[in-house]
Amino acid sequence: MKILALDSSGLVASVAIAQDETLLAEYTVNYKKTHSQTLLPMLDEIVRMTELDLDTVDYLAVAAGPGSFTGLRIGSATAKGLGLALNKPLISVPTLEGLAFNLAGADKRICPMMDARRSQVYTGIYQSEGEGLNTILPQTAMGVEELAEKINDMGQPVIVLGDGVPVYEAVLKKTLRVPWEKAPLHLNRQRASSIAALAMVYAREGKQQTAREHRPQYLRMSQAERERLSKETEAK
Amino acid sequence: MEKDIKILAIESSCDETAAAVVKNGREVLSNVISSQIELHKLYGGVVPEIASRKHIEKINQVIEEALETAKVTLDDLDAVAVTYGPGLVGALLVGVAEAKAISYAKKLPLVGVHHIEGHISANYIENPDLEPPFVCLVVSGGHTHLVKVKEYGVYEILGRTRDDAAGEAFDKVARAIGLGYPGGPKIDRLAKEGNPDAIPFPKAKIAEAPLDFSFSGLKSAVLNYLNGCKMKGEPVSEADVAASFQKAVVEVLTEHAIEAVKESGMEKLALAGGVASNSALRESVAEACRKNGIQFFYPSPILCTDNAAMIGAAAYYEYQKGVRHGLDLNAVPGLKLGER
Numbered sequence: 208m209k210i211l212a213l214d215s216s217g218l219v220a221s222v223a224i225a226q227d228e229t230l231l232a233e234y235t236v237n238y239k240k241t242h243s244q245t246l247l248p249m250l251d252e253i254v255r256m257t258e259l260d261l262d263t264v265d266y267l268a269v270a271a272g273p274g275s276f277t278g279l280r281i282g283s284a285t286a287k288g289l290g291l292a293l294n295k296p297l298i299s300v301p302t303l304e305g306l307a308f309n310l311a312g313a314d315k316r317i318c319p320m321m322d323a324r325r326s327q328v329y330t331g332i333y334q335s336e337g338e339g340l341n342t343i344l345p346q347t348a349m350g351v352e353e354l355a356e357k358i359n360d361m362g363q364p365v366i367v368l369g370d371g372v373p374v375y376e377a378v379l380k381k382t383l384r385v386p387w388e389k390a391p392l393h394l395n396r397q398r399a400s401s402i403a404a405l406a407m408v409y410a411r412e413g414k415q416q417t418a419r420e421h422r423p424q425y426l427r428m429s430q431a432e433r434e435r436l437s438k439e440t441e442a443k
Numbered sequence: 444m445e446k447d448i449k450i451l452a453i454e455s456s457c458d459e460t461a462a463a464v465v466k467n468g469r470e471v472l473s474n475v476i477s478s479q480i481e482l483h484k485l486y487g488g489v490v491p492e493i494a495s496r497k498h499i500e501k502i503n504q505v506i507e508e509a510l511e512t513a514k515v516t517l518d519d520l521d522a523v524a525v526t527y528g529p530g531l532v533g534a535l536l537v538g539v540a541e542a543k544a545i546s547y548a549k550k551l552p553l554v555g556v557h558h559i560e561g562h563i564s565a566n567y568i569e570n571p572d573l574e575p576p577f578v579c580l581v582v583s584g585g586h587t588h589l590v591k592v593k594e595y596g597v598y599e600i601l602g603r604t605r606d607d608a609a610g611e612a613f614d615k616v617a618r619a620i621g622l623g624y625p626g627g628p629k630i631d632r633l634a635k636e637g638n639p640d641a642i643p644f645p646k647a648k649i650a651e652a653p654l655d656f657s658f659s660g661l662k663s664a665v666l667n668y669l670n671g672c673k674m675k676g677e678p679v680s681e682a683d684v685a686a687s688f689q690k691a692v693v694e695v696l697t698e699h700a701i702e703a704v705k706e707s708g709m710e711k712l713a714l715a716g717g718v719a720s721n722s723a724l725r726e727s728v729a730e731a732c733r734k735n736g737i738q739f740f741y742p743s744p745i746l747c748t749d750n751a752a753m754i755g756a757a758a759y760y761e762y763q764k765g766v767r768h769g770l771d772l773n774a775v776p777g778l779k780l781g782e783r
Contacts (some may be wrong), residue, residue, distance in 0.1 A: 243536055247543050247770040261548055276492060277533050280499050288544025289502050292517055362778065419503040422496075427494035442701045 208410060211264045211289070212403035213250070215242040216274025216302040217283035217321055217370055221252045223399035224257055226406070230380075231257045233400045234391075242281045266415065268406030270397060271299035272320060272424035273329040273346065279423040290418025297421045298406040298414065304348040304368055307333040308401040309394040315364045316343065320371030323348050327428060328371040330354050334360070339408045349377040350424050355382035368395040415440055448521045448762060449513075451545070452755030453506065455538030456558045457585070458489045460501040463751035464513035468759025472513035474745070474752040477501045480617055488614065494513050495533035502541050509751070511671055517549045518603045521522050524758030527555040527768075528778025529585070535774035543770055554758040555768040557595055561600065562715040563740040564760070565753035573740050574771030580700040582724070584610035584625070587656050587696075588779065589703045592713075594619025595760035598781040601703045602654030609692055610718045612658040616665050616688050620681045630685045635681030639690035642668060644707060646695045652708075654699050659690055689723050692711075695761075697727045704737050713740040718743035746763075 214221045220242045221235040232253035233241035236245060254261065269286040272279045279302075290297050306319035313335050320328040328351055332344035342355065351371070355378065358365050367379065379387070389395065409415070428436070447466055454461040458479040464472040479497045510516060523543035527535060546553040563579045573726060575595055581588040587609045588600035592721070595605075604755025610627055622633065622750045644664050647657035665688050672679045704712050712732055719741055732739035746753060766783065 241773075243773045244771040247540075247547060249769055251547065276495070278534060280495060280537055281540045283499055284502065284540035285544045287499070289548050291503050291541075292548035344767040351662060352767065359479065419507065422500050425496070429490060429496065431486055431490040431493060435579045 464753025
């Protein structure tokens, strides 16, 4: 099984090509957020280096949210365009599951967190189990204190990772009362190889979509929708 | 006979998700438009984030329909074209990323197109005889430009709005008299029942740039008039307001357009953009052209609104000139006319 994977959900742009149990190529850049200009040239680079015939790809995997709204759409539109042109199915990998899968095999709880602004993080809590992940807390947007209390209530050691960690490290230090550690630098941000690896699991479970039906999962409404709803609620 | 050039064009710069297949720049094989207007009505205008979300939901379906209707596959195409500016950045990015991925996967040349150059090129589709040079009056919700089309793909701006676009003024006045969004077609309809000479609204002139436009003063005059009536407890005839406002806009657009044609020594005038389907504007410009011996061109309403067929028309001439964009093509929300 050959998978081409993309993640442009946050600051990191990452592309990977995986075949069965081998990672053929991965290209990850955590520099300026210019995904629109960089993502496809990065993909082209690894496709050429591995002499990949795009028609031999079985699935296109994409980090499908949450994350930066625009970043998600660049990844999704790229995957949808490739899927349409190559007539290949897509696999939507929830961003936080993909991020947690960086630490597949860990015996501790895994808690990825992405800075979601407005004093919140996109987060979830996972436990590595078998070839996949057991979801303890499904991905959601919540305040960091609330998240820390949830982790405390579970009473188990945890590894944290993601771009939310440096932003909220002081809060974590103050609030967490269970043993916790940060993932090392080579594992602490989005990697398309993790999206590819988890997509292999998803593919075996038959969790695929057509390119046409795929859309990002934002976990948040647009500001205009939020304001309209709160106005309507007030009016009632 | 040269080989036919078929281009798949994609447009997502505002609130329409659109795809089309166009042959040799003039023959539309398909023109699929998925409009989001109903969704944005709830907010009284286009909400960029909602527009972007809708684009990504619809884009593959729209492209697939365009290919099916045209009875072609991607293998029959010569290029992929996409609007990369101006417009809403998040909305543009969906079309740009999708077009780049398709062009990459199918090894097809990519041609980025300027949205307004697309609107102007809509005139080529139904007017096989129209060729540059000519003057084009581009009027839409976001743009009001008088453009000299010197040759295919070469443009000179003769006049532009200093503040609101004409379509924007229509939307704001429509909101003020309770017509809702989008305002253009609603004012057009209501104005037919009103007296265009009932209320004298001002027509702004800009001394140092006689071909430029200004609509914010007119918009304020309408709002002041409505306020004044309210304070005095006088009844307002919405139809008269619509007709008088529309007359002021149409007269100024017509006068400047005719002036631009004369000044630049042209013989042809074309209309383009969403407001180009306004019936009063069409009649007024047609009449003025008749009087002045100017040949007049305008697209059907379906080609005035945002669509991808016009992008395919513009892209053909760019393609013929050798314009190609790379995998790093970005959305440029403030792209200038004629800029590459």
